[in-house]
Amino acid sequence: MRLDYLTIFPEYLDALRLSLPGKAVDKGLLELHVHDLRTWTHDRHRTVDDTPYGGGAGMVLKPEPFGEALDELAVDGATVVVPTPAGRPFTQPLARELATRERLVFLCGRYEGIDQRVLDHVATRAELVEVSLGDYVLNGGEVAALAMTEAVVRLLPGFMGNAASLVEESHESGLLEHPVYTKPAAWRGHEVPPVLMSGNHGAIAAWRHDRALARTAERRPDLLPATAVASEWVVEPAVRADAGELWTLQRACWVTEAVVNDELRIPALHEELDDVVAGLGEWRTWVVRVDGRLVGSVRARTTATERGEVWEIGRLMVAPDLRGRGLGRVLLEHAEQAAPGSATAYRLVTGARSEANLRRYKRAGYRVVEVQDGPAGPAVLVKRISAR
Structure with missing residues (x-):
């Protein structure tokens, strides 16, 4: 495999010669070429950047040096990888995919990035892959290029001394x-x-x-996948005998919400056992038990609105000592799947300051449509139901 790197800081990539990548070069498995983008400038200051059209802070890497470099390096037919926060996430499956290519060319941006016309031009003559190393911003693409290189080249046949060491790694x-x-x-x-x-x-x-x-x-x-987590937990309909444990779990869960939102007037904190029993008659409620202990619950019901029927999901609860293990996601998906065909959207509420809950629901496809003026907000979230 041949690897090319276009950068304004070629020394940054000296680490490519260390450890296993360096040994792979010596063995002929890799061919590494680091190129200084300033080689293709023609002014005495070797200028590679300029101010952005439309105004704004920072500088943008100019298209001309890239154009000449791409021509001289004959990138036609290669796979051009551009590290950028705006790219697709870099994952192990993508690393495996890139490991099948004969040639990768990394364009390492700096400042505010590379002139978009460079990427548009690359797409007409090579395979363009814009990749993000993660949800954060680096000073330049060199660090990301190094990380991606390590992930890709270690998958090449003959690179690892013991190929079995690749089998049981994270994400494989x-x-x-x-x-x-x-x-x-x-x-x-x-x-x-x-x-x-x-x-x-x-x-x-x-x-x-x-x-x-x-x-x-x-x-x-x-x-x-939900099925993998669900193998540990079985979601079952709640019965009247569950009311006492549901009441206890409800108190434990909403104490946390009260602390986060600095609000003691949350209705769930003030319900009595009779209220929980009444709720079992008004909502479809499900529970999860582990070794006989009730550790999670969710409920749902149909509510009529001006825009049609809404499947209202509420009281999503997971025992505090079991949070972070995916049970909440399993319960939410179970409640969603129970929605009647007449429902047009899912609706739920959470504390306006419950940032962890808000992030979780947004990842599940919900969006905030209202923040009410009441105890702990609350924030109202909605998710449209696709045609089924």
Whole structure:
């Protein structure tokens, strides 16, 4: 594979010669070429940037040096990778895809970015891939190019000394990697799990899978399909006998909301057991139990509005000690799937200052349509129901 880098700071990419990438160059697996964009300037100041049309802060990299560089490097037919906050997210599947290309050309932007006409021109003669390393902004594309290079080239056949080391890594199976241990068996009061020293390969494989699933559910529940998480939790209709536990869970969950929103007048905090029992008759309510303990719940009902029927979702609750494991997402999706065919939208409310809830619901496709003037707001969120 051949890799080219266009940058105004070529020394930044000296790290490409270190460690495994450097060894891959020596073995002939990689061909690396770092090019100084200023090579293709023609004024005594070697100018590569200018002020943006339309005004604004910062400078924009000029198209002419890029144009001449692309011509001289003959990029036609190559894959041109442009690190940019406006690109598609860089993921392991994309790394695997790029590892199949014969030639990658990285255009490393700086300042406010590269003149858009450069990218439009590249798209007419090569495969253009605009990629974001994450939801943040760097000073330039060199750091992102280095990270992407490491992720891509390590997937090339013969790059890793032990190809098996690629199999159980984070994101390869859709899960985060399980915890790993080495000698000694005991260190500063911490011991290696006995199963890893048992010699029972089936038990070891099962332990690693369980730990990978638990770690992913805790740290990155967004990576898990709902079916994978639901295998741990069964969502069932609530019954009258659940009212006492629902009342207790409701108090525990809305104390947190009261603290976050600095508001004690939240209705859920002031309901009595009879109110919870009445709610079971007015709403369709579902619960989740773990080892007999009620740990989560959600309810929903149809509400008529001027725009048609709305599937109102409420009292989405997860026991505080189990938050962050994806159970809330499972409950929300379950409630959505129970909506009648006549419903045109989902509707729910949360505290106006409940930032974690607001982020979660926005990721699920909801948008804030109103912030009411009442206890803790609340913020009203709506999600349109696609034709089913």
